[in-house]
Amino acid sequence: MTRIALIDDHESVRLGLEAACVRATTLVVVFSGSTVTDYVNWRAFSGSPPADVVVLDLTLGDGTTVTENVRRLAADGSSVLIHSVADRPAAVREALAVGAAGVVSKSSPIDDVTSAIRTVAHGEPLNNVEWASAVDGDRAFADAQLSARERDVLRLYAAGLPLRAVADQLGVAYSTAKENITRVRIKYVEVGRPAPTKIDLLRRAMEDGILAEPDGPADLAEDARR
Template identity: 80%
Template sequence: MTRVALIDDHESVRLGLEAACLRTGDQEVVFSGSTVVEYLQWRAGISAQPADVVVLDLTLGDGTTVTGNVGRLVNDGSSVIIHSVADRPAAVREALAAGAAGVVSKASPIDDVTAAVRTVARGELLNNVEWASAVEGDREFADAQLSARERDVLRLYAAGLPLKVVADRLGVAYSTAKENITRIRVKYVEVGRPAPTKVDLLRRAMEDGILSESGGDPGGPRGAR
């Protein structure tokens, strides 16, 4: 059973999502409220475990920022899905950069939201139209200036291959592949998109089109650019 928290300052939206989650049979809404502060206070008050997935409105009416809200929830141990009209690409990019696992438009069928919850609960990232439209054309967000070799290393490593296997596939020493991963992480830090874990590297690879939603082709290096 996936534990879900709903944070939206429109009660009607929360009620609809709660009913949809209940209908799935594998999602339990453990909290429904209008602010992140309320949610964290609820957690602290009853010593509850963090929700597995928080469905969060992009803009709340309490004056908080999307970076602050997403950051607090991620640091608290939850995965975050932005549920928004998605008409503010800059704010959506901000949410993704802060660690949100993806975006689902409020114009989408409600079953798309519960499907997104299921995807994120499995530890996977969303790679949908809303995500693509938020990233597309924003080179400051999307471009860490990785070399062709670094992109190949990242593509294979983020697809799930152990680093030793990545080195073997590319015909380089293990130490070389390891140095490439270190440089990749440094480059992402330099553009404000840190990737300290393998999951973070997967997120960056998907954001930058290095790895597709289906995992890409881990069979070997791509041609020179």
């Protein structure tokens, strides 16, 4: 079972998502509330582990920003899926830049929403229309100024190859490949798009067109966790 937390200041939205999760059978809602603070307080009081996925509205009524909400939830150990009307591309890009795993529109069919929850829960990149629109709307967001060699190393590494195999394929020393990946991570941090894990690097490679489509997303996600 995938444990879900719903954070939205519209009760009707939460009730609809809860009903959809019940129908999905493999998704269980462990928390439903209107603010991230309510969720954090519930966690502290109940001693419950972090939800696998937090479905988060882009804008809440308590005055918090999407950056602080996503960072707070990600630091707590949950994957964050933005569930929004997606009419504020700058805010969507902001959420993705600070660690949200993806975005799905509130106008999407409910089965698409539950499918997105499962995708995020499995650690796979969520590459959909809303995500693409947010990235394509701001070229600065998608440009980390990687060199040709850094792009080559990232492409192979993000596609699932171990770093030593990347070095062998490119005909460079292992230390050189490792240094390139380190520089890639630094450059992404500098443009506000940190990539601390291999699955994050996979997302960045897809965002920047370095890796157009994953071949077998589940397999790549498993490689990215290593």
